[in-house]
Every structure is written in structure tokens, then in C-alpha cells.
Amino acid sequence: MSIIRFSVVIPLYNKVDSVFRTLASICEQRFAAAEIIVIDDGSTDGSADKVATLNIPNLTLVKQKNKGVSAARNLGVTLAQHRHIAFIDADDQWTPFYLYEMSKLIQRFPKHQCFASNYQKVIEDGVYRNPKLAIGDISPIGCVMDNYFEVCAKGDLPFMPSSLVISRQLFKQIGGFPVGEAMGEDQALFSQIALQGSLIYSPLVLMLYHTDSENRACDRHIPQDILPFAKRLLAEVAAGQVNRLTAPFVLQYCAAHICHLAKMNIQAGQLTAAKQLLKHPVSKLKPLHRNLFGMWLITQYLFQQLQTWRE
Missing domain, CATH: 3.90.550.10 (Spore Coat Polysaccharide Biosynthesis Protein SpsA; Chain A)
Structure with a gap:
């Protein structure tokens, strides 16, 4: 060598x-x-x-x-x-x-x-x-x-x-x-x-x-949409360009990415962006995370409404 x-x-x-x-x-x-x-x-x-x-x-x-x-x-x-x-x-x-x-x-x-x-x-x-x-x-x-x-x-x-x-x-x-x-x-x-x-x-x-x-x-910017790498992966799977044995895990990987972005947006108070992310059909492949963040999102909306009523 x-x-x-x-x-x-x-x-x-x-x-x-x-x-x-x-x-x-x-x-x-x-x-x-x-x-x-x-x-x-x-x-x-x-x-x-x-x-x-x-x-x-x-x-x-x-x-x-x-x-x-x-x-x-x-x-x-x-x-x-x-x-x-x-x-x-x-x-x-x-x-x-x-x-x-x-x-x-x-x-x-x-x-x-x-x-x-x-x-x-x-x-x-x-x-x-x-x-x-x-x-x-x-x-x-x-x-x-x-x-x-x-x-x-x-x-x-x-x-x-x-x-x-x-x-x-x-x-x-x-x-x-x-x-x-x-x-x-x-x-x-x-x-x-x-x-x-x-x-x-x-x-x-x-x-x-x-x-x-x-x-x-x-730290400077929290994305409000799926990042380009994940969009390309989803497109490649849809076009049949990914091995059929690998494709399910690629979709789960993208689902994890979407749920992670939703979590970051909820933490930052960007609730509308988080809601749109959790609506993405691929996010359903991570049901536990999607449901957990969905419940968290609802509580944040309710908290915002309560704060508005108090004002």
C-alpha cells in the first residue's frame, strides 16, 4: 500500500x-x-x-x-x-x-x-x-x-x-x-x-x-421548510432512483428531519411553520415524534390565546 x-x-x-x-x-x-x-x-x-x-x-x-x-x-x-x-x-x-x-x-x-x-x-x-x-x-x-x-x-x-x-x-x-x-x-x-x-x-x-x-x-437561522438535501432525497425516491431496500429508510430519515425542524420551530415560537412541517405526509413515518410535537404545538397555540385574552 x-x-x-x-x-x-x-x-x-x-x-x-x-x-x-x-x-x-x-x-x-x-x-x-x-x-x-x-x-x-x-x-x-x-x-x-x-x-x-x-x-x-x-x-x-x-x-x-x-x-x-x-x-x-x-x-x-x-x-x-x-x-x-x-x-x-x-x-x-x-x-x-x-x-x-x-x-x-x-x-x-x-x-x-x-x-x-x-x-x-x-x-x-x-x-x-x-x-x-x-x-x-x-x-x-x-x-x-x-x-x-x-x-x-x-x-x-x-x-x-x-x-x-x-x-x-x-x-x-x-x-x-x-x-x-x-x-x-x-x-x-x-x-x-x-x-x-x-x-x-x-x-x-x-x-x-x-x-x-x-x-x-x-444558531442564526431556523429553517421553516425542509432543507434542499431532504427535498432531493424525496424526489429521488419518488422517481425510483433509490434501491427499493434502502428507500424506506431514506423516507424515515427525511421524516426524522422534518420532525426535528418542527421541534426547532416550536421552540422558537414559529408555530405556523411547525404546523406546516408536521402536515407533510412523510412525517407520518415517525408517528411518535409527530404526535408528540403535534400535542406540544397545540399547547403552545392555547398558551398564546390565553396570553392574548389576558391582554
Whole structure:
């Protein structure tokens, strides 16, 4: 087998308080990255200047006008010199053995082109939370995950962009991340990977996913409609383009997505949007969640009416 070299791609936009932590976690890897490519997507808070002052020898900093995270990641892959691309967002962290474990997965499963690992959420400083994963017992040396949609339909995502390694060949074959989609671009890529073949998964917690960092897209805007990746999946199922054995789980996955959006909108007081989401026929494939959020929605409507009467 040829020598494994990783090109690390980091999209950067206004993460001046987090990017040093991310880069430090890369520099501390027991299996060194061959190159680090930071694509500054038009930051206005001095993030790029901070990266430039670190003088990391194998780091390349490229600046572009603000085009979004997908365009930044895609450009990074275009510039990468090596076969295996390891993504990490500018507010996440790898544990010291992340790239080492990824290299071992590549050696154990040389015919595959996508590799991912488990992660842990950082809610705030010193507060960690495990994702709710419906994957059962998996060997610590990794295994083939060929039921991605089933896993996601029953729990949290089993991995994140920052715990994903993909070959340049497969990335280009899929078409990269969809440009112009502010949210769900990661699930768009994951879904296409799952539809085109299986991936190799490690249950080891090798990445820290920070939900406590600054300038997170999901904190700025709550979608009131199904995201584009789910619309495309539903269209592909309807057109008969998805394997008949996989299609039911794809629909359940989309149903889980719809119910999750409805929950977020109820929490934000956007009740009309939540109501429309729960009306989607696919949401019926997650009956427990749909009924629970439906009851919650009714109580919120009643609470609003009570507040109006009191005024």
C-alpha cells in the first residue's frame, strides 16, 4: 500500500476565538497531517490574520470573497495535493489520535474511499454530551456502515464533517458540497456517499464537536421548510432512483428531519411553520415524534390565546 498522506481542509469564517484551538489539535496529531489548507471565506473579525501569525510550516492560507462553507470546502479539495481529504471546521477539535486511527481504517479497508468516526458534543466549557446513536455494538477497529439512513432515522448523525475523511476521487464523483445551501450541506454530502456505497466507521470518540462556539449558522437561522438535501432525497425516491431496500429508510430519515425542524420551530415560537412541517405526509413515518410535537404545538397555540385574552 502507498504511504497515507492527509490533506486537511478547514473552512474559516469569523472564528477568531476558536480557530487556534482547532489548529492546535491538528498540530498535536500523533500521525502528522501532510498539509493544512485554510480557506478564509471573507472573515471580517481578524480570523485570517490570526492564522497567518501562527507560522505553521505546512499550512496554506487562501482568501476568497464570502461564498459560503460549501464553496470554501470545495476550493480546499481542489487545492489539495494528496488523496485523502480530512475536513475539520474552524471551531472543532480532533483528539491526538484522530488521523492515526483514520490511517488504520484506510489500511484495514483499502478498497473503500470514505472513513468516519464517532464524536462528542461540547455544550459549554467542561460539559460534554454523547450523541444518541442507533448503531449497536461495533468493533473498536471499525466496520462497514451500510445502513446510514436507518441509523440517522433512529438517532443522531453518527459522524460530522469534522470526523470525515474522503478520497478526492469519491468527493469529485459526488460533486462535492452543494454551493448556495446555507444549511444541510453536510447531510447532502453524507447522503450521496451513502447512496453510492458504504463507508467505514469507527465507534471511537475522536472528535469534539463544539456547539458552544461563536458564529454558528444553525444558531442564526431556523429553517421553516425542509432543507434542499431532504427535498432531493424525496424526489429521488419518488422517481425510483433509490434501491427499493434502502428507500424506506431514506423516507424515515427525511421524516426524522422534518420532525426535528418542527421541534426547532416550536421552540422558537414559529408555530405556523411547525404546523406546516408536521402536515407533510412523510412525517407520518415517525408517528411518535409527530404526535408528540403535534400535542406540544397545540399547547403552545392555547398558551398564546390565553396570553392574548389576558391582554
